[in-house]
Amino acid sequence: GAGVSQSPRYKVAKRGQDVALRCDPISGHVSLFWYQQALGQGPEFLTYFQNEAQLDKSGLPSDRFFAERPEGSVSTLKIQRTQQEDSAVYLCASSLVVDTQYFGPGTRLTVL
Amino acid sequence: AQKVTQAQTEISVVEKEDVTLDCVYETRDTTYYLFWYKQPPSGELVFLIRRNSFDEQNEISGRYSWNFQKSTSSFNFTITASQVVDSAVYFCALSNQGGKLIFGQGTELSVKP
Numbered sequence: 001g002a003g004v005s006q007s008p009r010y011k012v013a014k015r016g017q018d019v020a021l022r023c024d025p026i027s028g029h030v031s032l033f034w035y036q037q038a039l040g041q042g043p044e045f046l047t048y049f050q051n052e053a054q055l056d057k058s059g060l061p062s063d064r065f066f067a068e069r070p071e072g073s074v075s076t077l078k079i080q081r082t083q084q085e086d087s088a089v090y091l092c093a094s095s096l097v098v099d100t101q102y103f104g105p106g107t108r109l110t111v112l
Numbered sequence: 113a114q115k116v117t118q119a120q121t122e123i124s125v126v127e128k129e130d131v132t133l134d135c136v137y138e139t140r141d142t143t144y145y146l147f148w149y150k151q152p153p154s155g156e157l158v159f160l161i162r163r164n165s166f167d168e169q170n171e172i173s174g175r176y177s178w179n180f181q182k183s184t185s186s187f188n189f190t191i192t193a194s195q196v197v198d199s200a201v202y203f204c205a206l207s208n209q210g211g212k213l214i215f216g217q218g219t220e221l222s223v224k225p
Contacts, residue, residue, distance in 0.1 A: 059212070103159075
């Protein structure tokens with residue numbers, strides 16, 4: 001079956017612009033996670049959904065970051081008023097409730 | 113607090129050599145899971161293995177093997193007879209019962225022909 005998909009794969013934004021990153025999890029996966037990976041670093045947790053409920057958003061770096069999963073499937077990570085330090089790869093992963101996380105290809109965000 | 117340390121930033125070997133990637137973790141939980149992921153140049157994280165804290169049996173899968181030792185809080189990964197296609201960044205990660213993953217900094221493995 002299809003894996004986790006993310007779009008767009010690459011996004012270039014001017015500082016101050018809003019961006020929206022989309023994640024399509026594996027069908028039937030209840031849990032969905034967002035991570036941020038800076039160049040040369042390991043991924044860092046941003047937020048976690050179980051179905052449509054956002055159970056943990058402790059990793060969101062500022063109130064400019066917002067995530068939603070309104071119908072318990074597709075999720076969108078929105079970054080408002082982007083800054084240069086937001087440049088990173090944003091990874092989405094999905095899993096069954098207590099199970100291995102499978103990752104999508106990521107969205108590489110560059111803020112100029 | 114939970115933490116994963118991969119002390120080796122970069123490793124370079126010649127094809128057919130064996131190589132071991134180290135991973136040391138910290139957690140106060142009694143139930144937890146350990147993972148290894150591979151990130152090739154294409155960028156996608158590929159799942160390799162998952163172990164739970166109650167299963168210390170070592171595991172072998174083809175040329176890959178994993179050594180889990182709770183006494184030293186380590187979960188090391190060995191590639192036997194390395195190949196050029198093994199070149200990638202390898203991440204060790206920790207989670208508690210299906211929650212967020214805590215990743216190490218990664219080890220970049222370069223296998224030269």
